[in-house]
Amino acid sequence: MQQHGKSRDEVFAALAQARSGDADWKHGRTFSLVYFAGDESLELIRHAYASFIHENGLSMDAFPSLRQFEREVIKNGCEIFGGASCGSMTSGGTESILMAMKAARDWARAERGGGQTVIVPCTAHPAFDKAAHTLGLRLVKVPVGSDFRADLVATEAAIDSDTIMLVGSAFSFPHGVVDAIPALASMALSRGLLCHVDACLGGFVLAFADDPVPFDFRVPGVTSLSADLHKYGYAAKGASLVLYRDRSLRRHQFFATIDWPGGLYGSPTMAGTRPGGAIAAAWAIQQYLGRDGYVRLTRQVLASAQCLRDGIAAVPGLRLLGDARHSVIAFTGDGLDVFAVDERLRRLGWHLDRLQAPSGVQMIVSAAHRGVEEAFLADLRAVTAEVREKGLAAEADGAIYGALATMPDRELVGELVLGWLDGHDNEG
Ligand SMILES: Cc1ncc(COP(=O)(O)O)c(C=O)c1O
Structure with a gap:
């Protein structure tokens, strides 16, 4: 810890700077972790x-x-x-x-x-x-x-x-x-x-x-x-x-x-x-939303989810997992590496979650995704076509994740995860 305190402005600037690499949840680029109901609700x-x-x-x-x-x-x-x-x-x-x-x-x-x-x-x-x-x-x-x-x-x-x-x-x-x-x-x-x-x-x-x-x-x-x-x-x-x-x-x-x-x-x-x-x-x-507010937001979320689900089901090489009809969407690759698709989406700024047994990708849709559906689907169609046509496999992250999904020695995987957690607070 430094000896002398900093000015408020310096601290504020450091806070703003620190978040510059964070997931962009406000514009619907991330599909879990944040449940954003709009600027007014946030202010409240x-x-x-x-x-x-x-x-x-x-x-x-x-x-x-x-x-x-x-x-x-x-x-x-x-x-x-x-x-x-x-x-x-x-x-x-x-x-x-x-x-x-x-x-x-x-x-x-x-x-x-x-x-x-x-x-x-x-x-x-x-x-x-x-x-x-x-x-x-x-x-x-x-x-x-x-x-x-x-x-x-x-x-x-x-x-x-x-x-x-x-x-x-x-x-x-x-x-x-x-x-x-x-x-x-x-x-x-x-x-x-x-x-x-x-x-x-x-x-x-x-x-x-x-x-x-x-x-x-x-x-x-x-x-x-x-x-x-x-x-x-x-x-x-x-x-x-x-x-x-x-x-x-x-x-x-x-x-x-x-x-x-x-x-x-x-x-x-x-x-x-x-x-x-x-x-x-x-x-x-x-108090602010009342029942009406929750019903309105739920309709909005479920409409976005349906739009995304229909769009994903129509992408050649992708297959929905399960018959969920609410706000979680899970899909896998049909003859292609779904983690390679996820990896490319990540590079385009989309943050999805990964599933194992079977391998897949999961999205939690929120009110922030209204109006973002078509942009996401366009990117998804493009990267999936690339992965399919070139037969691409996931690189660094994806390979590790894929290995975790299929590694027979689960104890070793557990140790890996614990080691990862342990390393997190002293990476400097
Ligand atoms: C179904 C379910 N149960 C429990 C939890 C745990 O909630 P929290 O992360 O708030 O502890 C989650 C988190 O995503 C969840 O999806």
Whole structure:
């Protein structure tokens, strides 16, 4: 660290300079990570966040404003997702899932004398792996069918006396499909198990889409659900919901200790200090958009996604993966190297995500993509034709990624990923 502080202007200039190489999300060049609802919404959440930048959601007594915001956001969530009784705000999908898994673990300990197994489709988000690892739970992954939805026969076969919870995604990150939630929930209900729906990505799209699919508490047997406010809820980063059908289950999420010299300590979620800005911004955007705003944005997103999906399906050499009809699009190469296509798109400034097993490319469509569809499709058509005609293969990144996708020694791949993370903070 340098000895003397710099001027504000110098710091501002350095901030602006630092972001010059970042993904251009505002103009729809990136297909995940950012859910931009337009300049006015951005201005609104920026103002709300900044207004509560120092307030701490750890103490609701000190900040009744935050208590009110959080209560209202949770109440709205309970209503939007069809009748949960309670929930908590967390910092994101990973924490919401961690909390649902903790509640399941402690419920099993308290109410049914144990059990540690949670069954998830292999497409479920890695947050479940992280939670299971952290909480000492056993995660059993079942395959998905050719439609990329959880295989129900395999799920049923995996249930044993140690099982405590079944999980489905609505929708899944890799392929954007909604698992058969009614079937999973009824399987859970008939066996006295919990059923969690991971609607972190899709919740706020499915809830406001014109064409409803069953995925939330309206489905009997769903006991908890996670839905990210900082994705299609259009809030600022650091905001998600975990909701419960019954208060008695949420009780197992909480943590309290009574013998600390610092006083009695109770906290509902994983974090201690919680950013007031994230809570205030989530509340503000819901006030600003209302149901109408969410319906309008959802229509816009789904129209863009359909336009892109139709365009991709028509490109010779590309094939859509799965039958998703919402805002995630996954495709692969038909006789060509799809990572070579992705590599060339990247050079043109488009940022897509890669899939493995099978290899593919994934796009999360947001409101920022309105009006960008044709520019993207034109580039996609051009680079795909080049890759197809010249039989090109992916170079550096793509080759490594491709190798990761097919490498037989998964432990070695895991080590590689950990090494990559380790190197990230000391590259200088
Ligand atoms: C389906 C799903 N679940 C959970 C998460 C984790 O959310 P977060 O990155 O906010 O922790 C994501 C993130 O993309 C997701 O797509």
